[in-house]
Amino acid sequence: GFLCGCHSPHNLLFQTNTVYFLPCLKFPYLFYIQFPHAKKSISLGASFNNWKTNQIILKPSSNDVWYINLPMLPGGRHQYKFFIDNSYWAEDVSNPWRIFDNHGGWNNVVELSEN
Numbered sequence: 700g701f702l703c704g705c706h707s708p709h710n711l712l713f714q715t716n717t718v719y720f721l722p723c724l725k726f727p728y729l730f731y732i733q734f735p736h737a738k739k740s741i742s743l744g745a746s747f748n749n750w751k752t753n754q755i756i757l758k759p760s761s762n763d764v765w766y767i768n769l770p771m772l773p774g775g776r777h778q779y780k781f782f783i784d785n786s787y788w789a790e791d792v793s794n795p796w797r798i799f800d801n802h803g804g805w806n807n808v809v810e811l812s813e814n
Contacts, residue, residue: 726774726811730757731766732791738784741765745779746806747772752782778806 730743743755757765778798781789790797791807800806 725771727768727770728772728809728811729766729768730779731764732757732781732789733762733764734781734783734789735763736783737763737765740784742782742785743767743779744782744788746777752785757781772811774811776808776810778808780804780806 732741734741741757742752743757744750744752745755748754755767755769757767759765778800779791780800781791783789788804790805794807794809796808796810797805798808
């Protein structure tokens with residue numbers, strides 16, 4: 700298994716794939732994943748970067764932890780997933796907030812707001 704951390708305890712109900720944005724507000728957010736099976740890279744694909752797998756590259760750290768601090772994310776609800784070794788997607792299994800990805804898996808969800 701692996702341990703991830705990208706969580707928001709806000710009241711979230713996900714009935715559709717709708718993503719909400721609050722364009723005037725920006726928030727810092729730290730994404731991280733402990734994934735010992737990664738051999739060379741982990742990136743972050745998300746609704747806020749059009750799921751591009753080569754834009755947001757996590758940095759390796761000790762104990763198989765990879766991380767990226769994004770200082771200026773737009774407020775609102777975002778879907779995300781980790782892309783491992785330029786090969787396959789991995790969801791954040793420790794984040795209970797998720798939505799079906801229409802490809803047989805799940806996208807994780809984070810909500811950034813002032814509350």
